[in-house]
Amino acid sequence: MLYKIEDQATSKMDESRQGEALFLERKGQALGKFYYIESYGCQMNFSDSEIVASVLSDEGLSSTRNILEADFVFLNTCSIREKAEETVRKRLKEIAALKKSKKDLMVGVLGCMAERLKSKFLEEEKLVDIVVGPDAYRDLPRLIQIAEEGDKGVNVFLSKEETYADIAPLRFDSNGVSAYISIMRGCDNMCSFCVVPYTRGRERSRDPFSIVAEAHDLFNNGYREVTLLGQNVDSYKWQNPESETWVRFSDLLVLVAEVNPLLRIRFSTSHPKDITDEVLRTMASYPNICKYIHLPVQSGSSRILSLMNRTYDREWYIERINSIKSIIPDCAISSDIITGFCTEDEKDHQDTLSMMQYVEYCMSYMFFYSERPGTPAARKLKDDIPEAIKKERLNEIIRLQHQLSYQHNQKDIGKTFEVLIEGNSKRSDQMFKGRNSQNKKVIFPKEHGLKPGDYVLVKIESASSATLTGIIDN
Numbered sequence: 001m002l003y004k005i006e007d008q009a010t011s012k013m014d015e016s017r018q019g020e021a022l023f024l025e026r027k028g029q030a031l032g033k034f035y036y037i038e039s040y041g042c043q044m045n046f047s048d049s050e051i052v053a054s055v056l057s058d059e060g061l062s063s064t065r066n067i068l069e070a071d072f073v074f075l076n077t078c079s080i081r082e083k084a085e086e087t088v089r090k091r092l093k094e095i096a097a098l099k100k101s102k103k104d105l106m107v108g109v110l111g112c113m114a115e116r117l118k119s120k121f122l123e124e125e126k127l128v129d130i131v132v133g134p135d136a137y138r139d140l141p142r143l144i145q146i147a148e149e150g151d152k153g154v155n156v157f158l159s160k161e162e163t164y165a166d167i168a169p170l171r172f173d174s175n176g177v178s179a180y181i182s183i184m185r186g187c188d189n190m191c192s193f194c195v196v197p198y199t200r201g202r203e204r205s206r207d208p209f210s211i212v213a214e215a216h217d218l219f220n221n222g223y224r225e226v227t228l229l230g231q232n233v234d235s236y237k238w239q240n241p242e243s244e245t246w247v248r249f250s251d252l253l254v255l256v257a258e259v260n261p262l263l264r265i266r267f268s269t270s271h272p273k274d275i276t277d278e279v280l281r282t283m284a285s286y287p288n289i290c291k292y293i294h295l296p297v298q299s300g301s302s303r304i305l306s307l308m309n310r311t312y313d314r315e316w317y318i319e320r321i322n323s324i325k326s327i328i329p330d331c332a333i334s335s336d337i338i339t340g341f342c343t344e345d346e347k348d349h350q351d352t353l354s355m356m357q358y359v360e361y362c363m364s365y366m367f368f369y370s371e372r373p374g375t376p377a378a379r380k381l382k383d384d385i386p387e388a389i390k391k392e393r394l395n396e397i398i399r400l401q402h403q404l405s406y407q408h409n410q411k412d413i414g415k416t417f418e419v420l421i422e423g424n425s426k427r428s429d430q431m432f433k434g435r436n437s438q439n440k441k442v443i444f445p446k447e448h449g450l451k452p453g454d455y456v457l458v459k460i461e462s463a464s465s466a467t468l469t470g471i472i473d474n
């Protein structure tokens, strides 16, 4: 039998009573068992896995980084492009081989792919025991028990309220210096190409007091950088039920920035239609709010932006860039770009290239369009650009971005930046790696007494398109 809660809620009262009884009963059973989580896709998924880890640990399970040791394997999945889903299916095949030698291994699929495919997943991938959408992680203990009893556990209920505000994420894969804090969930934007509104549900903002408390805790535990995460952080909005006053994103930035001047604040992702001058001015006035904005343009062509339902045009985007450049002159800007969206012609493509040159992005994530089932673009527009052209345009965009990143970094030679040390560089354990406020990776030789979490001034001596290299300049 298949247990599932699809699009229906059980009463809160019943849920909590059942949860309590189940917790006491299961604690004993779960002790000594190990879970392994692998995350795919966006930062939000990595952050969600820390919530999942917290739920599982409360259940008495221990985490392992060795899949061979695991009794439960969870894949936190991504649906954003077809390729992301293919990667997960390939990984499931490898896990199927593992399951042959370990019959009682339980396999759970979490996140966006679970939400998109719901119980269809169980028909398509026989080895999967548990399917859990992004708003149902509290239900994992019950679903695990169902799976252990030999049935399949599915919960893909999307909530209008869940923000996991009271769950302290378990930072199981952390460098001890930087951490994510999820400030909102879901997305109401309905960009026509995007599956996220369907897999992550409606937008909701988390209570700011719990966000600030989490930032304080992280700081007290030695962390020195937090990234505030949301699909569209600029539409963060929370109403205090007592005073009825609203906390907007710029207010939240102030609250978190004031936790401690030694705590760096980053955030992602901003939306060009919503980013306000108020946010930019707040960034400019707090040295610990990093001077870096990820502002996905998607396309430089107003015609394509309209088909994408991005709700801004080229001129609006350029005006936002001009504002950033005038309010925060040292701000680095990065982007997401899609090539080969429906009907895109050579002129649209040239508009994207010229936009990249205008903004001088320090970095971009670049993709060719991948039609996602059920999205407005899939329903209303023809995916009519041949793959060869999509890829050709993508290559051209990648080449240009490489040049822009190189030029951007070359301009930093001779400058001195405050760098937060993250750990050893991959290249050599005689070198540290860290980041400057503009989110650029900086490599420099170690000096006695310095450790991850320390701030240090580094003078840049050379630069590639990906990394700045320098020496300590205290």
Ligand code: 5AD
Residues within 6 Å of the ligand: 080, 081, 193, 194, 195, 296, 298, 336, 337, 338, 367, 368, 369, 370, 371, 372
């Ligand atoms: N095809 C290609 N790229 C996509 N993105 C979102 N949906 C698609 C799609 N269907 C990209 C966008 C977004 C980033 C997270 O992924 O650029 O900003």
Ligand code: SF4
Residues within 6 Å of the ligand: 187, 188, 189, 190, 191, 194, 195, 196, 197, 231, 232, 271
């Ligand atoms: Fe997708 Fe657009 Fe929402 Fe980003 S803002 S998650 S691209 S719908």
